[in-house]
Amino acid sequence: MREAVIYTEKLTKRFGDFTAVxxxxxxxxxxxxxxxxxxxxxxxTTAMRILCGLSRPTSGKGTVAGFDIYRQSExxxxxxxxxxxxxxxxxxxxxxxxxxxxxGIYGMSSRQIxxxxxxxxxxxxxxxxxxxxxxxxxxxxxxKLAFSxxxxxxxxxxxxxxxxxxxxxxxxxxxxxLIYQAAxxxxxxxxxxxxxxxxxxxxxxxxxxxxxxxxLDSPAALRxxxxxxxxxxxxxxxARKAVRKVD
Amino acid sequence: MPAxxxxxxxxxxxxxxxxxxxxxxxxRGEIFxxxxxxxxxxTTLFRILTTLxxxxxxxxxVDGLDVVKDYRAIRNRIGYMPGKxxxxxxxxxxxxxxxxATVFHTTVEANYDLVREIYxxxxxxxxxxxxxxxxxxxxxxxLSCALIxxxxxxxxxxxxxxxxxxxxxxxxxxxxxxxxxxxxxxxxxxxxxEATRCDRIALIREGKLLQIDTPRRMTEQFxxxxxxxxxxxxYPLLTDLRAYPEVKTxxxxxEFHHITVKADFAEEKLERYLQERGHREIMLRxxxxxIEDYYMQIAQTDTL
Numbered sequence: 399m400r401e402a403v404i405y406t407e408k409l410t411k412r413f414g415d416f417t418a419v420x421x422x423x424x425x426x427x428x429x430x431x432x433x434x435x436x437x438x439x440x441x442x443t444t445a446m447r448i449l450c451g452l453s454r455p456t457s458g459k460g461t462v463a464g465f466d467i468y469r470q471s472e473x474x475x476x477x478x479x480x481x482x483x484x485x486x487x488x489x490x491x492x493x494x495x496x497x498x499x500x501x502g503i504y505g506m507s508s509r510q511i512x513x514x515x516x517x518x519x520x521x522x523x524x525x526x527x528x529x530x531x532x533x534x535x536x537x538x539x540x541x542k543l544a545f546s547x548x549x550x551x552x553x554x555x556x557x558x559x560x561x562x563x564x565x566x567x568x569x570x571x572x573x574x575x576l577i578y579q580a581a582x583x584x585x586x587x588x589x590x591x592x593x594x595x596x597x598x599x600x601x602x603x604x605x606x607x608x609x610x611x612x613x614l615d616s617p618a619a620l621r622x623x624x625x626x627x628x629x630x631x632x633x634x635x636x637a638r639k640a641v642r643k644v645d
Numbered sequence: 646m647p648a649x650x651x652x653x654x655x656x657x658x659x660x661x662x663x664x665x666x667x668x669x670x671x672x673r674g675e676i677f678x679x680x681x682x683x684x685x686x687x688t689t690l691f692r693i694l695t696t697l698x699x700x701x702x703x704x705x706x707v708d709g710l711d712v713v714k715d716y717r718a719i720r721n722r723i724g725y726m727p728g729k730x731x732x733x734x735x736x737x738x739x740x741x742x743x744x745x746a747t748v749f750h751t752t753v754e755a756n757y758d759l760v761r762e763i764y765x766x767x768x769x770x771x772x773x774x775x776x777x778x779x780x781x782x783x784x785x786x787x788l789s790c791a792l793i794x795x796x797x798x799x800x801x802x803x804x805x806x807x808x809x810x811x812x813x814x815x816x817x818x819x820x821x822x823x824x825x826x827x828x829x830x831x832x833x834x835x836x837x838x839e840a841t842r843c844d845r846i847a848l849i850r851e852g853k854l855l856q857i858d859t860p861r862r863m864t865e866q867f868x869x870x871x872x873x874x875x876x877x878x879x880y881p882l883l884t885d886l887r888a889y890p891e892v893k894t895x896x897x898x899x900e901f902h903h904i905t906v907k908a909d910f911a912e913e914k915l916e917r918y919l920q921e922r923g924h925r926e927i928m929l930r931x932x933x934x935x936i937e938d939y940y941m942q943i944a945q946t947d948t949l
Contacts, residue, residue, distance in 0.1 A: 483807075560807065566850070567944075574897055592809050633811070
């Protein structure tokens with residue numbers, strides 16, 4: 399296995415007598431695209447919040463980008479990127495201002511920010527839009543830009559929480575090509591999605607049911623293990639076993 | 646008389662043309678899907694049909710009633726589930742349902758049969774405040790509230806967005822049962838795979854109606870020769886396929902990349918080409934197009 403960028407052992411989070419995350423153990427290697435799947439309420443968001451340094455686990459061990467999730471949550475925040483469908487960019491700032499802001503927050507120098515801004519605008523074909531207000535961009539453009547901004551500071555790992563919800567099919571695919579590129583550069587991608595065709599783009603997938611990881615392998619191996627024609631079928635078989643109704 | 650009729654409906658917000666001369670009919674008793682990404686104009690269309698917004702131009706009728714003149718009568722006959730959660734968060738599950746029944750001069754008991762299948766799933770939490778429910782349960786409560794006055798037409802604006810595949814499947818099962826009870830359903834979704842669960846669908850994008858038909862007839866109009874390709878290196882495969890002269894388009898599609906090819910395409914030649922580029926475990930197969938293939942054929946990418 400390549401160097402583990404995420405490592406957890408029996409990670410658990412309880413809220414009162416409710417166990418949201420129940421002894422999950424897994425590793426994610428550098429440059430891997432790791433799909434984190436599960437039904438609504440399976441515990442994905444809680445687990446992701448712990449890995450991003452936003453919530454302390456009740457028990458278990460874990461490191462992200464080499465930092466301990468109990469003692470070094472601030473360091474974790476500096477070394478990860480995060481993007482979700484709900485929050486990504488500041489609508490009232492221009493394209494370049496968003497980059498300036500995020501670069502500044504992550505402590506990059508003005509020169510670094512300037513260079514990186516040029517590179518990204520060129521890569522995305524956005525050079526003419528540098529002065530456009532983000533709110534004026536079509537959703538698909540926003541999402542692509544948001545992804546580029548989330549890895550602006552070249553983090554070791556980026557967390558993507560349903561990044562493509564509602565995006566049109568063509569843009570959804572362009573978005574995944576950006577993910578492939580980032581992974582090729584060695585950035586680890588940790589992604590949740592409700593599109594089962596997107597699960598196929600991941601190197602490995604975990605599927606959570608009632609707070610536990612019930613399956614973890616490559617898409618091909620999971621299809622074989624569950625004698626399923628596709629990932630949709632694997633997901634349906636597993637998630638239907640869920641007993642808890644609250645999320 | 647169709648359940649819903651639209652004739653040249655247009656609506657702009659400033660310079661943005663949200664709906665551009667949209668015309669179609671929804672037949673009585675059918676599940677009619679509006680399929681399109683964010684920003685296509687789906688919500689604007691729903692708001693006009695539910696009498697919450699006035700169109701700039703055109704005419705629309707719901708249940709034979711005019712959306713402008715007869716708006717009061719329409720409101721009594723339709724159920725509407727907006728995309729955003731719009732129940733009272735401070736009222737409990739049971740209070741919300743009772744409230745909606747009362748507003749429509751009926752009782753929960755009178756129409757309980759219609760909502761039983763859905764409401765039973767949230768009944769264990771009937772004393773919980775609606776604001777404290779999970780996403781899936783909010784969705785079920787909202788549907789119950791939209792149904793409790795026994796509407797003849799149901800408008801559902803993206804009821805499954807952000808919902809996991811298992812709950813989505815369940816939800817479509819519920820819609821089937823409502824259809825069997827004679828309710829007409831107009832439903833929007835950004836998920837192309839849900840299109841096949843509708844009797845007829847309209848594909849819309851940036852305020853324009855692209856196509857309207859049954860899902861089956863729509864995919865039959867896909868005229869290209871479609872193939873699926875995979876290998877041990879899926880990302881480089883994309884670039885290599887796009888560089889190949891006989892390949893017209895190439896998109897990722899889960900396990901396989903989908904390509905459309907020119908008339909002189911030869912399977913063995915492509916396989917040899919890919920082997921030369923270092924690909925192994927190559928698989929090539931002809932495919933039956935899906936709605937998503939068709940949508941991508943007729944739609945362009947986002948443009949400013």
